[in-house]
Amino acid sequence: DTEVTQTPKHLVMGMTNKKSLKCEQHMGHRAMYWYKQKAKKPPELMFVYSYEKLSINESVPSRFSPECPNSSLLNLHLHALQPEDSALYLCASSQDRTPNTGELFFGEGSRLTVL
Amino acid sequence: AQSVTQLDSHVSVSEGTPVLLRCNYSSSYSPSLFWYVQHPNKGLQLLLKYTSAATLVKGINGFEAEFKKSETSFHLTKPSAHMSDAAEYFCVVGRFMDTGRRALTFGSGTRLQVQP
Numbered sequence: 001d002t003e004v005t006q007t008p009k010h011l012v013m014g015m016t017n018k019k020s021l022k023c024e025q026h027m028g029h030r031a032m033y034w035y036k037q038k039a040k041k042p043p044e045l046m047f048v049y050s051y052e053k054l055s056i057n058e059s060v061p062s063r064f065s066p067e068c069p070n071s072s073l074l075n076l077h078l079h080a081l082q083p084e085d086s087a088l089y090l091c092a093s094s095q096d097r098t099p100n101t102g103e104l105f106f107g108e109g110s111r112l113t114v115l
Numbered sequence: 116a117q118s119v120t121q122l123d124s125h126v127s128v129s130e131g132t133p134v135l136l137r138c139n140y141s142s143s144y145s146p147s148l149f150w151y152v153q154h155p156n157k158g159l160q161l162l163l164k165y166t167s168a169a170t171l172v173k174g175i176n177g178f179e180a181e182f183k184k185s186e187t188s189f190h191l192t193k194p195s196a197h198m199s200d201a202a203e204y205f206c207v208v209g210r211f212m213d214t215g216r217r218a219l220t221f222g223s224g225t226r227l228q229v230q231p
Contacts, residue, residue, distance in 0.1 A: 004158070042205055042221035043159070090158055103149070104219065106158035 003027055006091050006107035014115050015081060021110045023074040023091030032074040033104065034066060035090040043090055049074060081114045088112075117142045119208045121222035129230045134178075134193040136225045138206035141187065147209035148189045149219070150180055154202045162204075165189060176200070201229045 004025045013019050023032065031050045035043035048056035049068040063085075065077040074091055088111050092104040122137040140146055150162040163174025170182045180191045189206060206222040 040224075042224050044221075045219070092159075103161050103164060104159075106151075106160070108156075108158040111156075 004091055004093055004105050004107035006089075006110050008110055009108065010111050010113075012113045012115065013078065013081065015083075017081075018077070018079045020078065021076040021089055021091075021112070023076075023107060024072055025093040025105070026072055027093065027095070027105065028071075029093035029095050029105070030071060031094045032068060033092040033094075034074070034076050035092065035106075037088040037090055037109070039087075047076075078112070081112075083114050086112055086114045117146060117208050117220055119148075119206050119220055119222040121204075121206050121225050123225050124223065125226045125228065127228040127230060128196045130198055131195050134191070134196045134200065134227065136191040136204050136206075136227065138189045138191065138222060139187050140189060140206075140208045142208060148180075148182065149207040149209075150174065150178070150189075150191050151205045151207060151221075152202050153205065153224075159205065162191070196227075196229045198229050198231065201227055203227075 007022045011019060033048050034046040036046050037043040045058050046060045047054060047066045052068045052071055063080045067075040067077060088109040090109045091107045094104050118141045120139045126136060128134055140148060145167055148165040151159040152162050153159045162178050163172045163180055165172050165182045171179060173179045178191055178193050180189050182189050204225045204227055207219050209219055
């Protein structure tokens with residue numbers, strides 16, 4: 001069982017909708033991440049939060065808006081998405097604030113379909 | 116700059132035979148290297164990691180990998196494949212983005228198929 005919980009597991013939305021993906025971890029990790037994974041492709045980093053502050057934004061379009069309300073929660077707000085944004089969105093966390101050395105713990109993902 | 120290349124997009128083995136998944140990396144400094152596994156419709160799970168300690172790293176489920184600096188390789192092996200090993204495997208290198216900012220770079224993945 002994963003210790004990183006993502007909700008919802010599946011989401012279908014229209015291009016004019018506003019929705020949010022949620023991620024929660026209770027391992028005391030202080031770094032949290034959003035990755036996007038297209039079918040048959042590796043995950044691509046979107047955002048990194050370290051100590052609840054945004055430390056990395058991989059030039060993600062503004063229709064994706066991350067939020068870290070506290071050290072256990074990470075949200076990804078979605079607005080005016082495009083069909084090409086359909087993908088598996090993975091949340092991860094790590095204890096180490098230097099992510100290149102620390103193990104990442106992944107959730108099972110939220111599969112997003114944009115119609 | 117750091118990068119990672121998985122040499123095989125697809126590997127098929129018979130149950131009970133050895134597994135070899137190949138990974139080469141490029142790094143301008145001593146890297147951190149990882150292997151992750153992803154079963155269908157699941158998140159990623161860490162199999163093992165190398166962080167400049169022992170060059171032979173043992174992981175979960177009988178997997179191990181050897182860091183070879185001279186060959187810039189970090190191949191994943193298992194002596195005997197099990198049906199439950201069928202999954203996508205990612206080789207990952209820790210990388211610097213700029214001063215003080217670091218992240219992981221994923222290889223393109225290798226799909227392991229295990230035949231009965």
